[in-house]
Amino acid sequence: MGCYGNCCARSSLSSVRVETRPEVEGSGPGSPGRSLSVCPGGVKKWPRRPESRHCRKLRGSPGSMEAFMNFTNQTRGRDRLFRAIQYTCMLLSYLLASKADKEMVIMKLKQLESSMRSGRKLFRLGNIVHAMVAARRTTQLPDLVPRLCLTASNINRVLYFICDTVLWVKSVGLITDIDKQKWRNWATKCYYYSLLMNLTRDLYEISWRMEQVAQREKAKKENSSHCDEEDQDLICMGTGGLQPFLLLLYHALRKHPPLLLDTVKNLCDLSSPLDQLGIYKTNPGIIGLCGLLSSVVGIFTVVSPHMKLKH
Amino acid sequence: LLSFRAAQYACTLLGYTLQKNGASADFLARIKQLEAHMSLGRKLFRLGNSADALESAKRAIHLSDVVLRFCITVSNLNRAMYFACDNILWAGKSGLIPHMDQEKWSQRSFRYYLFALILNLSRDAYEIRLLMEREACGKRPKGSETRHALREDGSLQQLLLMLKVKLHLLVHVLRSNPPLLVDVVKNACDLFIPLDKLGLHKTNPGFVGLCGLTSSVLSILTIVHPWLKLKP
Numbered sequence: 303m304g305c306y307g308n309c310c311a312r313s314s315l316s317s318v319r320v321e322t323r324p325e326v327e328g329s330g331p332g333s334p335g336r337s338l339s340v341c342p343g344g345v346k347k348w349p350r351r352p353e354s355r356h357c358r359k360l361r362g363s364p365g366s367m368e369a370f371m372n373f374t375n376q377t378r379g380r381d382r383l384f385r386a387i388q389y390t391c392m393l394l395s396y397l398l399a400s401k402a403d404k405e406m407v408i409m410k411l412k413q414l415e416s417s418m419r420s421g422r423k424l425f426r427l428g429n430i431v432h433a434m435v436a437a438r439r440t441t442q443l444p445d446l447v448p449r450l451c452l453t454a455s456n457i458n459r460v461l462y463f464i465c466d467t468v469l470w471v472k473s474v475g476l477i478t479d480i481d482k483q484k485w486r487n488w489a490t491k492c493y494y495y496s497l498l499m500n501l502t503r504d505l506y507e508i509s510w511r512m513e514q515v516a517q518r519e520k521a522k523k524e525n526s527s528h529c530d531e532e533d534q535d536l537i538c539m540g541t542g543g544l545q546p547f548l549l550l551l552y553h554a555l556r557k558h559p560p561l562l563l564d565t566v567k568n569l570c571d572l573s574s575p576l577d578q579l580g581i582y583k584t585n586p587g588i589i590g591l592c593g594l595l596s597s598v599v600g601i602f603t604v605v606s607p608h609m610k611l612k613h
Numbered sequence: 614l615l616s617f618r619a620a621q622y623a624c625t626l627l628g629y630t631l632q633k634n635g636a637s638a639d640f641l642a643r644i645k646q647l648e649a650h651m652s653l654g655r656k657l658f659r660l661g662n663s664a665d666a667l668e669s670a671k672r673a674i675h676l677s678d679v680v681l682r683f684c685i686t687v688s689n690l691n692r693a694m695y696f697a698c699d700n701i702l703w704a705g706k707s708g709l710i711p712h713m714d715q716e717k718w719s720q721r722s723f724r725y726y727l728f729a730l731i732l733n734l735s736r737d738a739y740e741i742r743l744l745m746e747r748e749a750c751g752k753r754p755k756g757s758e759t760r761h762a763l764r765e766d767g768s769l770q771q772l773l774l775m776l777k778v779k780l781h782l783l784v785h786v787l788r789s790n791p792p793l794l795v796d797v798v799k800n801a802c803d804l805f806i807p808l809d810k811l812g813l814h815k816t817n818p819g820f821v822g823l824c825g826l827t828s829s830v831l832s833i834l835t836i837v838h839p840w841l842k843l844k845p
Contacts, residue, residue, distance in 0.1 A: 414709060417709075422657070
């Protein structure tokens with residue numbers, strides 16, 4: 303039954319290009335968090351709150367939910383890997399498209415891509431529950447902006463997975479009278495909004511970390527007379543301009559690699575819906591490259607869990 | 614993975630019962646397509662399982678009991694071979710390997726699966742026997758009296774009574790060891806699938822679907838309640 307993958311035109315399978323990561327920001331139970339408390343003077347501090355505040359158990363039946371999460375976690379790592387392979391195939395078939403005698407290879411690559419795609423679709427069926435659990439979890443975040451952004455993002459993901467399930471039902475042939483184009487459009491829009499929300503949260507985090515770094519350096523400059531190389535760079539931020547801003551950004555991100563990884567992942571994922579919605583059309587090569595990059599980052603965060611962005 | 618296995622076998626069962634009760638051909642075709650879709654999807658996600666099975670085999674070599682060591686290691690090796698054949702089947706079905714004798718590879722994979730299941734059942738039988746012996750030793754003071762009384766009776770009656778005692782012991786052992794019971798039932802149900810596919814003991818697709826569904830449900834139970842998993 304490999305033919306069903308070949309029969310679909312590439313555009314019709316593009317809904318599957320709209321991938322998302324089940325674990326995005328809805329990190330596992332008991333993830334330690336950091337919080338932002340605003341002192342009376344308006345200066346943001348960064349105290350280490352005790353874990354109990356953040357490790358709120360889910361209401362309802364924690365046992366069965368955890369069992370379900372453990373159950374589906376087994377396929378998550380592989381899903382990432384197959385996604386990476388899928389986008390590699392897309393990239394390679396784009397790069398080889400111009401070569402004359404590589405038609406066989408291109409056909410094989412396209413077949414591999416479509417079988418990865420359709421196989422993965424099946425295993426996304428449980429992700430609605432994942433997204434709902436994540437949404438419930440993010441409503442309990444202490445900070446306002448991340449709470450709003452992440453909850454909105456997760457709700458959009460729930461909607462995206464619902465559309466995705468409907469499209470899967472159609473592609474399997476269970477129900478035939480489904481308007482594929484309409485549902486795919488909705489799915490892409492939901493995914494796009496969820497990525498925008500994630501990016502908003504990332505930008506918020508970057509901005510307050512940059513502020514934190516700036517204030518720390520300012521305090522250091524005031525307290526010590528000896529300035530080393532780094533401080534010299536940051537001192538000129540007082541003068542304004544692009545370069546000090548970039549330096550501040552660089553310092554903020556260097557100290558927090560999970561934030562950098564998450565931002566890169568979200569930006570790369572954005573290329574696919576932008577192309578599908580017609581907002582910023584690119585070629586399949588760029589989409590393949592961006593998809594591959596975001597899958598690699600995703601695999602990396604699965605392999606090294608401390609690199610995952612936590613609340 | 615297991616919920617899709619359950620769904621796949623449920624589709625097989627459903628398709629068979631609907632066919633017997635005369636459902637529309639179009640609906641049956643859809644169910645078959647769904648089943649095939651699930652089978653291919655599962656094959657994709659089983660691409661790494663060979664390595665897992667080899668790891669389990671490596672771990673099982675360090676077991677203390679000889680019989681257990683042998684059974685579990687060889688069973689895992691067979692499972693690794695089964696997954697390897699399954700991966701090749703996936704490549705063939707996805708069109709990556711154009712001229713592949715799918716039937717031959719399918720038969721091969723089911724043969725390895727059958728060997729693995731037979732070894733699992735042998736391991737279960739060995740465990741049951743150990744437990745029964747342990748129970749019998751505990752009850753020996755009582756048993757010897759009945760045995761003296763039995764020796765006077767005719768040999769057939771004696772045999773029947775002994776069988777009855779053994780059966781009671783078996784039921785008791787299984788009831789007090791739910792993980793073992795679950796494992797035995799699971800392996801026994803799974804056994805019918807390769808037996809049917811290899812043509813050794815042909816039943817109808819509905820029965821195969823029912824067996825597959827039962828074993829999948831039991832596997833899901835062992836994941837949801839980890840204490841039900843049989844530990845070597």
